[in-house]
Amino acid sequence: MLNTADLPDDVAALKAMLIAAKAREAGKDAQMARKDERIERLEKLVAAFRQAAFGRKSEKSDPDQFDLALEDLETAMASIHAEDEADTPTGNRAIRPRAINRGSLPKHLPRVEEAIEPESLICACGGCLHCIGEDVSERLDIVPAQFRVIVTRRPKYACRACTDGVAQAPAPARLIQAGLPTEATIAHVLVSKYADHLPLYRQAQIMSRQGIDLDRSTLADWVGRAAFELRPVFDALIADLKRSTKLFMDETRAPVLDPGSRKTKIGYFWALARDDRPWGGGGPPGVAFTYAPGRGGQHAERILQGFAGVLQVDGYAGYNRLTAPDRVGPNIQLAYCWAHARRKLVEITRTGTAPIAEEGVRRIGELYRIEAELRGLNPEARLAGRQERSAPLIADMRTWLTHHRARVAGKSPLGEALNYIAKYWDGLCIFVADGRIEIDNNSVERTIRPIAMPRSFCPCRR
Structure with missing residues (x-):
């Protein structure tokens, strides 16, 4: 409560106090408006995230879109935390736990050491300070991609005493004769295109920002020539697989x-x-x-x-x-693949109550739990475990499948799912008789x- 005795008698001072109070109120109103805007933005992101995770099948997002919704939500939350920290005086900031990947930086990465020394190593008493320990922290740093030019010089040598000819080292072999790129450049283009899904025209745009003007068709020519050179590697790989x-x-x-x-x-x-x-x-x-x-x-x-x-x-x-x-x-x-068989039953459970489909999902889940325990064992141990634990479940499931197929309309979604399992039954059960075969x-x-x-x-x- 305001004490009138504390108010100054000077009119100008009173006006200054009133202006300052109004400014503080305006600042609070603006801060509240920003918070309301942030809350509304977060609510929209949460709604999009829920739709991606729990929406109907026809409205669900691709798994990558699901990750994007989560990324947007986490980004917005980090932005709000940063803004709140900026609005809070340093002395009043509460310590907020933060997700930390402590100790996760790979050991093979090169380390660049930097030491930050105090401004003075002279004590207040006049003596010299000596080191009694140190605090060490690590941060991940990135050196942006750097384009460079490899200049190859091949000096020519001749004898002053005779005219037997000129000596010169042969030119090194190139993937593209008389072409601009090194093999590392072509490898980078291939990885960017096929592993990182970066189209060639975008790669050309990235290079143009460094003043390197290359047409998309030029990059396409590099990719095609590299594909020709890599063909023997592909042939050897697929022959080894087969x-x-x-x-x-x-x-x-x-x-x-x-x-x-x-x-x-x-x-x-x-x-x-x-x-x-x-x-x-x-x-x-x-x-x-x-x-x-x-x-x-x-x-x-x-x-x-x-x-x-x-x-x-x-x-x-x-x-x-x-x-x-x-x-x-x-x-x-x-x-055949039990994951596909289970997927058809799971789709039915999403449309409403479906006890038969839910029972099928539960039964297949039991097989997967056994597989999780057997994973990594040798084929003989896996076969023994499957014969002991999975084979009885498979036999019981066959009885269950025959029983319900006789009761369910064949053209209904559930009937089609059960018919799918019955159609591929022999191939689905092969894994029980061979420890090398996976369940999916x-x-x-x-x-x-x-x-x-x-x-x-x-x-x-x-």
Whole structure:
């Protein structure tokens, strides 16, 4: 409460106090308005995040869009925290716990040491200060990409005593004869395009900011020539994969330019992968991508020419020709994916109460829990564990499946999901009889997801 005895008698001083009070009130009003605006912005971000996480299937965002919603929310919160800290006097700031990646900086990164010494090493008493310890902190630093020019000089030498000729070192081999780029530059363009999904025209824009004017078509020429040189590496990789006895395969759509029409058409990337780590196999993990103009089974057959063994796939019918009785070629056994079977049941549970589908999801979940405990063991131990624990569940599930298929309409969503499991039952159960086979083909789906990402997500749209 204001004490009138503390007010000055001078009119000018009273006016100054009144102006200062009004200024403080205006500042508080502006601060409250900013906070209200921040709260509204956060509420919108939370709503978008909830939609991405829990919305209906037809309205759900791509997993990458889900991550973007979370990133935007975390960014907005950090901005608000920083603004609040700036508005709060230094002495009144509360210590807020902050997420810290303490100790996570890799040891292989080079360290640049800097020592910050006090302004004076002379004590107030006149003596000399000596070091009794130190505080050490580490921060992650980045040196931006630096373009440089490699100048190659090849001196020419001649003899003064005779005219037998000129000696000069031969010119080093180049990936692109008489071209501008070094091999490291071409590798950077390839990684940026295929691993980081950075189109060539954007790479050209990045280079132009450094005064390097390169046309997109020039970069495309580099990529094409590099692809030619890398072809033997690809051939060796896919030949090594096909010498394995167990592989994964999957395919995904890839829009490609249709020459002459100025439009795109749908092509397909086929991924052939090996991952023997879950059972301690000796073959290193690897994946080879092949482009094909369509999704027909003949493309899978062409890619797999010479392979014999177990191929783990989803339920796409195009793979059926690989096991046709009249097929000429090595024997291929198809193992199917429980993740796809479970996915069809999960979709039904999202539309409302579905006790049969929920029961199916629970039963498949029990199989996955067993697999999690067996992962990393040798094939013999995995086989023994599956025979003891998973085989009885599989047998019980078959009875459950037969019972409910007889009760559910075949053309209903639940009927179609149950029919899918029944159709691929033998291939779904192969993993119980072979410790090398996985319960699903998620290994190859994880490798193909980065290829599919630009199809549904583009950072430039944000």
